[in-house]
Amino acid sequence: MSKTYQVAKFLNWVLLLLLVLSVAGFLSFKNIYGLFLASVTALIAFGVYKNNALGYFSAAAWGLAAYQLAKQGYEFQDIKRYVMMAGFIVIPVALFLHEILAKKKDKNAQKSVKNETDSRNMPQ
Numbered sequence: 001m002s003k004t005y006q007v008a009k010f011l012n013w014v015l016l017l018l019l020v021l022s023v024a025g026f027l028s029f030k031n032i033y034g035l036f037l038a039s040v041t042a043l044i045a046f047g048v049y050k051n052n053a054l055g056y057f058s059a060a061a062w063g064l065a066a067y068q069l070a071k072q073g074y075e076f077q078d079i080k081r082y083v084m085m086a087g088f089i090v091i092p093v094a095l096f097l098h099e100i101l102a103k104k105k106d107k108n109a110q111k112s113v114k115n116e117t118d119s120r121n122m123p124q
Contacts, residue, residue: 008100011093012048015059018086019045048094053102056094063090 019041026038044062047055067087069075076083 004100008097012051012097012101015090015093015097016045016048018090019048019059048097051101051103053098056098056102060091060094060098063087063094067091 023038023041023045026034026041028034029037041062044055044058048059049055064087066076066083070080070083070087073080
């Protein structure tokens with residue numbers, strides 16, 4: 001296992017921990033807005049857990065949204081500094097994990113040798 005992969009696996013668990021803590025924080029709002037934010041964050045955490053490329057991209061976008069909301073003073077007034085620091089860190093980490101761990105669909109531009117030989121023998 002390469003060192004980059006080991007670092008990526010560690011960062012993946014850190015990102016998951018941060019997302020789970022965010023779900024708990026949003027649920028502490030005890031209103032429908034907090035429930036909505038918690039459900040979206042839980043969905044993103046599930047995508048990150050499954051190493052889904054869209055999950056990592058969503059985590060980066062969610063981090064950017066949290067950063068902007070805290071910076072402009074619309075949300076997270078009590079923990080503004082911590083949310084901004086977390087958002088600032090989550091964005092590059094999620095994009096790094098997207099490149100290293102995301103399961104990519106196996107799209108090969110070349111045909112296999114077996115398919116090429118079979119197609120040569122077929123009448124046209």
